[in-house]
Amino acid sequence: MIRVTNLKKSYGSLQVLKGINVHIHEKEVVVVIGPSGSGKSTFLRCLNLLEDFDEGDIVVDGFHLKDPKTDLNKVREEVGMVFQRFNLFPHMTVLDNITLAPMKVRKWSKEKATEKAMQLLVKVGLQDKAHVYPDSLSGGQAQRVAIARALAMEPKVMLFDEPTSALDPEMVGEVLAVMKQLAKEGMTMVVVTHEMGFAREVGDRVLFMDGGVVVEEGTPQQIFDAPQHERTKSFLSKVL
Amino acid sequence: MDFRFNIILEYAPFFFKGVLWTVGLSLVGIFFGTILGLAIGLGKMVRNRLVRLPFDWYVHFFRGTPLFVQILLIHFGVMPMFTAQPNPLVSGAISLSLNAAAYIAEIFRAGIQSIDRGQMEAARSLGMTHVQAMRYIILPQAIKRMIPPLGNEFIVLIKDSSLAAIIAAPELMYWGRAMQGQYYRVWEPYLTVALIYLVLTLSLSKLLHRLERRYDA
Ligand SMILES: Nc1ncnc2c1ncn2[C@@H]1O[C@H](COP(=O)(O)OP(=O)(O)OP(=O)(O)O)[C@@H](O)[C@H]1O
Ligand SMILES: [Mg+2]
Numbered sequence: 001m002i003r004v005t006n007l008k009k010s011y012g013s014l015q016v017l018k019g020i021n022v023h024i025h026e027k028e029v030v031v032v033i034g035p036s037g038s039g040k041s042t043f044l045r046c047l048n049l050l051e052d053f054d055e056g057d058i059v060v061d062g063f064h065l066k067d068p069k070t071d072l073n074k075v076r077e078e079v080g081m082v083f084q085r086f087n088l089f090p091h092m093t094v095l096d097n098i099t100l101a102p103m104k105v106r107k108w109s110k111e112k113a114t115e116k117a118m119q120l121l122v123k124v125g126l127q128d129k130a131h132v133y134p135d136s137l138s139g140g141q142a143q144r145v146a147i148a149r150a151l152a153m154e155p156k157v158m159l160f161d162e163p164t165s166a167l168d169p170e171m172v173g174e175v176l177a178v179m180k181q182l183a184k185e186g187m188t189m190v191v192v193t194h195e196m197g198f199a200r201e202v203g204d205r206v207l208f209m210d211g212g213v214v215v216e217e218g219t220p221q222q223i224f225d226a227p228q229h230e231r232t233k234s235f236l237s238k239v240l
Numbered sequence: 241m242d243f244r245f246n247i248i249l250e251y252a253p254f255f256f257k258g259v260l261w262t263v264g265l266s267l268v269g270i271f272f273g274t275i276l277g278l279a280i281g282l283g284k285m286v287r288n289r290l291v292r293l294p295f296d297w298y299v300h301f302f303r304g305t306p307l308f309v310q311i312l313l314i315h316f317g318v319m320p321m322f323t324a325q326p327n328p329l330v331s332g333a334i335s336l337s338l339n340a341a342a343y344i345a346e347i348f349r350a351g352i353q354s355i356d357r358g359q360m361e362a363a364r365s366l367g368m369t370h371v372q373a374m375r376y377i378i379l380p381q382a383i384k385r386m387i388p389p390l391g392n393e394f395i396v397l398i399k400d401s402s403l404a405a406i407i408a409a410p411e412l413m414y415w416g417r418a419m420q421g422q423y424y425r426v427w428e429p430y431l432t433v434a435l436i437y438l439v440l441t442l443s444l445s446k447l448l449h450r451l452e453r454r455y456d457a
Contacts, residue, residue: 009266048365049366050361050365072367073367073368074367076365076366076367077363077366077367079365080365080366081361081362081365083358083361083362085358087356087358087359087361087362088362089359089363089377089381090361090381091380091381091384100366101366101367101368101375104368104372105366105367105368105369105372106374146362149366150365153366160301167250
């Protein structure tokens, strides 16, 4: 589904990604962990080219992102993204937030888009919030709407960048529950998170990043119970 | 102090004509200033530095030099290149439009750039093109924030139109000065003129307030 080879990226003189190789299979849930500033967000944002990269190649669903013939908007239609700070559109109702892209990008009819949106709102448990504006939602509700908004495009892959980091602790569970459900349904997911419980329970594979490289990867059991590298061990000892 | 209402009455028809020209100049300035300002504001947001340069300098020049000087340059310097008998009203309208455009360009740019980057990213991550994201996500939010500073600029523009009196454009201030010259009186012409400007700016300000509130609802 996604193949990343030798991905390199710098901001000015600061090299943030120093050659990343990752292959993400269909229906796989890959969890990315690592200390702050290790390049997790940058890596994720390269996968839908919100961030341009300098070297290497990324192939998403058969599209080479660096190929000038590739229509990036087409790629992004297939790659949903959920942000730490939700980024809901504040001037639109929840329903309009969800239906806008399917109508304008996928050219669905209003009826079709609305029907899909209502299904998704039921799925994330917010059917009664369809006609309110985002600023009246709690953080947990806002993030669930953001997930519904991304899912409305029927993407093949979902990227999550610390989706629960901006939430009050009591709201983390409701968002993780939606993500778990999604994983169970077979969605391909790449999740950057500090929720180690989620990583262990839902992740098929865990990548530990530090200093712009993937230091270690493996199943949750391998990473959490028997880490091989010193940096992994010291990171885990701090967060577990 | 005696206050001669009779000479104000005598000048009333001139003040009336003058107000019409003042409103006309201001409307022309608002209209073309806004259109030109939008174009320049977009130009200033281009990533390429070379493309951006002329737009940057346009704004530097018109914000960094007095409107007074700009009016004189345009009326006595630029316009004679195109016509033997420059019309002061036309020169005034052009000066005001060009000057307002510089300020309005900054208002547009600031309004658009004040929208959180995450909004554009969210829109693009959903597959929207840059134009779609601008149209459906960024501009609707930015315009709401632009209304107060734009209103402010329009009020400045009404007042600044009085500078066109210096090139004998027959707007309100011109007639105030004419009256002062004829009767050697200070309070009657200038208080009358001031009061009329105040009515104009307060009306506009009320109008904008209403617009703002409707946008908020
Ligand atoms: N737009 C930018 N311009 C310059 N430097 C940046 C930019 N974005 C990120 N960086 C730098 O790149 C490095 C990696 O950032 P990144 O956000 O990918 O880290 P992260 O692993 O996601 O960290 P966190 O856990 O804090 O989110 C950091 O040193 C950061 O300061
Ligand atoms: Mg990050």
